[in-house]
Amino acid sequence: xxxxxxxxxxxxxxxxxxxxxxxxxxxxxxxxxxxxxxxxxxxxxxxxxxxxxxxxxxxxxxxxxxxxxxxxxxxxxxxxxxxxxxxxxxxxxxxxxxxxxxxxxxxxxxxxxxx
Amino acid sequence: xxxxxxxxxxxxxxxxxxxxxxxxxxxxxxxxxxxxxxxxxxxxxxxxxxxxxxxxxxxxxxxxxxxxxxxxxxxxxxxxxxxxxxxxxxxxxxxxxxxxxxxxxxxxxxxxxxxxxxxx
Numbered sequence: 001x002x003x004x005x006x007x008x009x010x011x012x013x014x015x016x017x018x019x020x021x022x023x024x025x026x027x028x029x030x031x032x033x034x035x036x037x038x039x040x041x042x043x044x045x046x047x048x049x050x051x052x053x054x055x056x057x058x059x060x061x062x063x064x065x066x067x068x069x070x071x072x073x074x075x076x077x078x079x080x081x082x083x084x085x086x087x088x089x090x091x092x093x094x095x096x097x098x099x100x101x102x103x104x105x106x107x108x109x110x111x112x113x114x115x
Numbered sequence: 116x117x118x119x120x121x122x123x124x125x126x127x128x129x130x131x132x133x134x135x136x137x138x139x140x141x142x143x144x145x146x147x148x149x150x151x152x153x154x155x156x157x158x159x160x161x162x163x164x165x166x167x168x169x170x171x172x173x174x175x176x177x178x179x180x181x182x183x184x185x186x187x188x189x190x191x192x193x194x195x196x197x198x199x200x201x202x203x204x205x206x207x208x209x210x211x212x213x214x215x216x217x218x219x220x221x222x223x224x225x226x227x228x229x230x231x232x233x234x235x
Contacts, residue, residue, distance in 0.1 A: 003159075033222065042119070042206050042225030043160070056222060089158060103150065104223060106160035 002026065004107035006092050012113045018080035021110045025073070025094030031055075033104065034067055034077050035091040043091055049075065050097055079112075087114045118142065119209050119226035127232050128197045135182070136192040136229045138207035148210040149190040150223060151181065155203040163205075166190055197233045204228045 005024040013019050025032050030051050035043035046065065048056040051072040060067070064083070069075040079086055089111050093104040120139045128134040140149065151163040166174045166181045174181045182191040194201055208223040 040227075042121075042208075042227050044225070045222050048222050091158075091160065093160070103162040103165065104160075105162075106152075109158045111158070 004092055004094055004105055006090075006107035006110055008110055009108065010111050010113075012115065013082055014115050015084055016081040018078065019082055019112065020079075021077045021090050021092075021112075023075045023077070023092030023107060025075075025092070026105055029094035029096055029105070030072070031095045031097030032069055032075050033093040033095075034075070035093065035106075037089040037091055037109070039088070046077070046090075082112075082114045084114050087112055118224050119207055121207055121226040121229050123229045124227075125230040125232070127234055128194075128201075130199060130233055130235050131196055133193060133195045134197055134231060136194070136205050136207075136231070138190045138192065138226060140188050140190065140207070140209050142188075142209065142211055144211045146211075149181070149183070150208040150210070151179070151190075151192045152206045152208060152225075153201075153203045154206060154228070160206070164192065194231075197231075199233050199235060202231060202233045204230050 007022050032049045034046045036046050037043040046060045047067045049069045052069045065079055067077045089109040091106055091109045093106045095102050095104050118141050122137055147168045149166045152160045153163050154160050164174050164176045164179045164181050166183045173183050178195045180193045206228045207226040210223055
């Protein structure tokens with residue numbers, strides 16, 4: 001069974017540039033999450049989708065970050081313009097979204113370096 | 116306020132020995148779940164074990180067991196018979212919910228992690 005796919009694996013940009021990350025969840029998973037993991041810290045939820053609707057984006061810096069999941073499958077996370085403090089690993093996760101306490105499946109992440 | 120606290124930033128453990136990773140949590144919700152994930156150098160988060168707040172027995176999954184002390188709000192992970200492949204970051208996470216079976220209640224809040232290095 002294919003896992004959560006993310007691309008690119010690594011990205012290096014200069015501050016004030018824009019960048020986009022892509023995630024393809026496990027087939028059949030209705031819920032998709034984007035987490036930001038700064039070096040030495042645990043992951044922090046940025047946004048959660050249920051199908052193509054946003055469930056929680058309370059910790060998403062909306063002045064520069066945006067995310068979409070138009071057809072309820074793939075998702076893109078965009079940063080524009082990037083700041084130095086956005087350097088982190090961006091993890092995508094998915095789950096069935098039908099039962100409580102179900103586990104999340106994570107991708108390998110995109111490591112972003114902002115110079 | 117920190118909801119999940121992992122006080123051990125790093126630990127060494129001898130191969131074949133057991134190791135306990137500490138996790139304390141803070142919630143006023145009577146219904147919650149506690150998870151442990153492993154993150155090797157490849158970056159992927161791998162699910163290890165789950166404990167529900169109403170579960171009467173401590174969870175076990177192979178070499179992993181969870182020492183759940185509800186009154187103390189702790190959910191320590193025990194890894195028995197450590198192997199070299201256990202070297203990784205370990206994260207404790209909590210799901211809070213109000214007993215509703217909705218996807219919105221499945222988001223996880225993570226602790227800061229503990230790095231484990233297994234010595235041969």
